[in-house]
């Protein structure tokens with residue numbers, strides 16, 4: 001069997017996939033019925049499957065291959081590092097040069113946020129777990145050990161570890177694994193398209209921030225450790241908050257002495273059009289979670305970063321000060337070497353600016369889709385965009401997740417050579433940040449073809 005796989009026998013590989021592999025985020029029976037597309041090649045903004053079909057990658061895999069696929073600079077950095085030191089851990093007093101160099105570069109890049117220390121990990125869920133644990137440890141170190149609760153937003157996605165799942169607001173991710181951690185509370189997210197109060201963004205931002213303040217008061221501020229949120233909610237629906245929301249949240253956190261954690265796993269390193277999502281809203285968090293765009297997915301890597309004020313709590317002698325958290329692969333040399341090369345590209349090519357310009361054009365073009373009766377809303381910022389589908393525009397009734405309509409859209413787009421992602425009732429666009437306007441046009445041609453074909457049915 002393994003020789004057939006190694007020989008690249010496409011049919012054999014596709015048919016055998018679901019026999020042994022359980023895929024994340026799908027019922028195994030569904031992946032057995034709908035055989036997966038096996039992606040076996042990539043270059044720039046394109047990916048190709050094992051049968052040789054090429055697709056425009058409108059999702060940058062999972063919003064992470066920000067500099068594009070197959071970048072020679074990153075491959076060279078990994079190979080160069082591989083020749084020196086493939087791997088050694090960073091526990092205790094061991095270290096390696098790429099993780100040290102990366103920590104210095106990150107602190108330089110995050111100087112405007114006043115960030116001071118980084119704890120490396122292997123991905124986004126890890127980065128969130130680190131942020132939650134360090135927040136509780138911080139309050140113990142400063143003598144306020146009652147502060148343990150977490151606040152977050154409905155529709156939030158903070159990864160799949162028990163900490164992230166407990167502060168995550170999405171029912172589909174939690175239900176099968178409940179009970180989650182006690183002491184986690186979600187307030188309404190500022191979702192302009194679906195909220196029971198107002199169509200005015202500023203008013204909505206104020207309402208949601210006030211709800212946060214009220215709930216904190218209700219729980220008792222002396223029991224709350226942190227508020228965690230994504231600068232733009234991604235997996236939970238691509239919800240762009242009103243401009244006043246994050247600044248108001250910062251005020252609330254300051255008022256009640258609560259740490260503000262920005263989960264920048266998706267928004268970090270340019271996706272919103274700013275280098276960091278919180279910078280986009282002119283807000284300085286206390287803790288930031290990073291992954292994905294940190295090295296565009298060439299090797300798994302995550303990082304939790306804290307500001308100077310938080311870091312100082314670890315300076316005193318205290319039996320509670322050791323950081324009893326970390327992973328075998330924290331600060332993996334290959335991942336950090338890839339990150340150094342990746343971030344050089346992000347800075348040199350000013351990819352945040354490109355995300356802003358091309359993202360603006362993308363949103364303009366997506367607005368054309370409101371001509372189709374099942375398109376309820378189109379929204380986004382930078383290269384984080386979504387089209388929300390409804391069965392009735394008046395009632396805004398969502399088309400159910402996994403509806404054959406979505407499978408058909410995806411299939412037609414793929415036939416047209418465009419790779420899109422459908423999540424629940426939304427079509428998500430999160431392409432590499434090197435996307436150009438011509439790529440946006442190709443994507444829109446395919447989506448128009450799909451929606452036109454399906455509106456004839």
Ligand SMILES: Cc1ncc(COP(=O)(O)O)c(C=O)c1O
Nearest residue numbers: 123124125157158159263265266
């Ligand atoms: C905001 C956010 N946080 C955390 C995660 C989890 O990251 P990972 O899948 O690398 O564990 C994700 C993944 O998409 C995310 O979007």
